[in-house]
Amino acid sequence: EAAVTQSPRNKVAVTGGKVTLSCNQTNNHNNMYWYRQDTGHGLRLIHYSYGAGSTEKGDIPDGYKASRPSQENFSLILELATPSQTSVYFCASGEGQTGTEVFFGKGTRLTVV
């Protein structure tokens, strides 16, 4: 079964601090994605990757960086966390073709105080 694992599952960070969210997939998918979900809204794409060493900006990349050191791992980095980045973050992986399934992790709840 396709597996996407996120860590940590919950995180409280201070304003101005650095936060790293990690994601690991065992699907051998080339593409990985980071989305955020705010209460009452759908998911919005932050960054994505086509493979190891590649990162691309999504629809809302400001304030975030991404890192894809290997096929399996994809990190989301908040260099200077702000309260507006309080949200639930989802990592996903997929084959990257039209009409193929995207598999999501269970999410990381981030609170910036």
Added chain:
Amino acid sequence: SQWGEENLQALSIQEGEDVTMNCSYKTYTTVVHWYRQDSGRGPALIILIRSNEREKRSGRLRATLDTSSQSSSLSITAAQCEDTAVYFCATGTNTGKLTFGDGTVLTVKP
């Protein structure tokens, strides 16, 4: 936004009833995904419909796609309490990126 409906919608029905959720999108797509999200979990694909399929069925689920009106619907027949979840429609690109609508919160009461 890709989607015409900007706000999360809520539907509450009794067990055994049928329900239909609708989405409309602004830009051209050949595929509409329908995802289900249970509380505390990530979204999971439940049905996918392509532009040449107009209708797709999977168990008690039925999806439609009307490319002329740029709209899609998801129907659940004889809803069960376990169908309680948030349902999202999403359009996909050839890079696998998904653009999600705001979703429908479905509550099925016993």
